[in-house]
Amino acid sequence: MAHTPAPRLSPTRESRRLRALRDYAILDTPQEAVFDDIVQLASLFCETPIALVSLVDAGRQWFKAEVGLGTRETPLEASICAHAILEQDLLVVPDTLGDPRFRENPLVAGEPGLRFYAGALLKSPDGMPVGTVCVLDTRPRELTPAQLDGLRRLARQVMNQLELRRIVRDAQRTEGRLIGLIAAAGHDVKAPLRSANYALERIERVFPDAVDLCAKGTRALATVDRQLTQLLAVASTGAQIDPTVTTDLGDVFLVLSSQWTADARRRGISLSLPPVLLKVRGPDALIETLLGNLLSNAMKNTPGGGRVDVTAKEDADQIAITVADNGVGIAADRQGAIFDAFRQVDPEAEGLGLGLWIVGQIAASLQATVQVESEQGKGSRFTVRLPKADRSQRVA
Numbered sequence: 246m247a248h249t250p251a252p253r254l255s256p257t258r259e260s261r262r263l264r265a266l267r268d269y270a271i272l273d274t275p276q277e278a279v280f281d282d283i284v285q286l287a288s289l290f291c292e293t294p295i296a297l298v299s300l301v302d303a304g305r306q307w308f309k310a311e312v313g314l315g316t317r318e319t320p321l322e323a324s325i326c327a328h329a330i331l332e333q334d335l336l337v338v339p340d341t342l343g344d345p346r347f348r349e350n351p352l353v354a355g356e357p358g359l360r361f362y363a364g365a366l367l368k369s370p371d372g373m374p375v376g377t378v379c380v381l382d383t384r385p386r387e388l389t390p391a392q393l394d395g396l397r398r399l400a401r402q403v404m405n406q407l408e409l410r411r412i413v414r415d416a417q418r419t420e421g422r423l424i425g426l427i428a429a430a431g432h433d434v435k436a437p438l439r440s441a442n443y444a445l446e447r448i449e450r451v452f453p454d455a456v457d458l459c460a461k462g463t464r465a466l467a468t469v470d471r472q473l474t475q476l477l478a479v480a481s482t483g484a485q486i487d488p489t490v491t492t493d494l495g496d497v498f499l500v501l502s503s504q505w506t507a508d509a510r511r512r513g514i515s516l517s518l519p520p521v522l523l524k525v526r527g528p529d530a531l532i533e534t535l536l537g538n539l540l541s542n543a544m545k546n547t548p549g550g551g552r553v554d555v556t557a558k559e560d561a562d563q564i565a566i567t568v569a570d571n572g573v574g575i576a577a578d579r580q581g582a583i584f585d586a587f588r589q590v591d592p593e594a595e596g597l598g599l600g601l602w603i604v605g606q607i608a609a610s611l612q613a614t615v616q617v618e619s620e621q622g623k624g625s626r627f628t629v630r631l632p633k634a635d636r637s638q639r640v641a
Contacts, residue, residue, distance in 0.1 A: 263302070269407045270410070270414060274309070281312075284378075286399060294313045295359075295381040296380045298376070298403055300375055306320075306376070313381075323350055326364055330377070335365055357383060369404075377400070380396065490528050491524045491526055495520055496529065501540055513549030517552070523558075525633060532607075535607040535613075543569075543625070546572040560630065564630070564633050574621040580617055615628070
């Protein structure tokens with residue numbers, strides 16, 4: 246008997262579903278650590294060799310992240326996820342050979358010989374199913390209630406990531422709505438981070454061998470939480486930057502040193518943040534956030550044994566602050582997009598890919614400029630030029 250693909254939704258509903266999927270502008274984007282971590286956790290927690298973030302397109306299923314399958318897409322005709330999006334919440338297939346919908350599926354009857362499937366739906370806010378977070382195995386099996394609950398939680402994290410990207414992209418198109426949209430995104434996404442941390446704690450208790458992976462996940466979530474907090478800080482300032490407020494750069498350098506010295510030591514990186522006696526125009530919180538994100542970017546992209554140097558000097562009516570590293574550098578053809586939201590210099594780096602976007606947004610609000618010099622394999626040099634404070638201005 247020939248394999249029969251999944252039934253299609255009604256034309257109207259399928260059109261709405263595909264429109265919802267494409268509104269996220271996620272298809273055919275590069276790998277990102279935040280999604281790779283989710284499939285790694287799904288595979289570990291559900292004890293399956295294969296896990297996917299699967300998005301069901303018009304003629305294919307495309308995988309934003311995968312572990313154990315070795316491909317980024319398969320034809321829609323062979324998609325088990327195309328059946329899953331017909332469900333309300335979960336699709337669990339304990340044994341594909343025992344289910345007439347799947348026993349002749351080419352991915353079941355042939356390589357890789359899939360025998361088990363469990364997928365938690367990815368649904369847009371208006372209920373349109375766009376894909377799944379799914380786990381698969383080459384032998385029949387069952388998942389425990391706790392594992393199914395974990396799969397649902399991971400699916401919620403994927404949707405939060407997709408929604409945040411959509412909101413920020415829409416805000417960039419409609420500058421007047423930027424503040425409210427960023428604030429909404431930050432508040433909506435911060436709460437589920439607690440659920441993800443809870444899931445990591447459960448995984449660590451059940452699988453002691455996964456301590457290192459859980460620690461990596463916890464650090465990544467902390468980075469995401471910090472960047473969302475910074476988004477809210479950007480949103481709270483809006484366009485109302487008091488031109489009379491100044492910031493002592495020496496104090497900012499002390500704060501950055503206290504935040505990053507231990508991390509640099511842990512990574513085996515030499516960090517230089519010498520004292521400075523300079524003042525710039527702008528609120529201290531925004532300047533700390535701007536320079537902190539540049540420093541974070543340098544640290545992420547510098548291997549152990551490397552160095553990161555932060556310096557500041559007067560340059561006419563400006564203060565030039567430079568964050569330089571001898572890390573991986575940035576390819577010339579990628580330098581034009583590094584200040585876009587959700588772009589990573591290294592696709593495996595932690596965080597959301599918002600750090601340099603935040604730098605660009607804050608720089609614009611402070612009437613500052615950011616210059617980038619970089620060579621792949623030799624490092625990067627970011628120079629921020631901030632307006633120098635007048636003696637009459639008050640310190641923040």
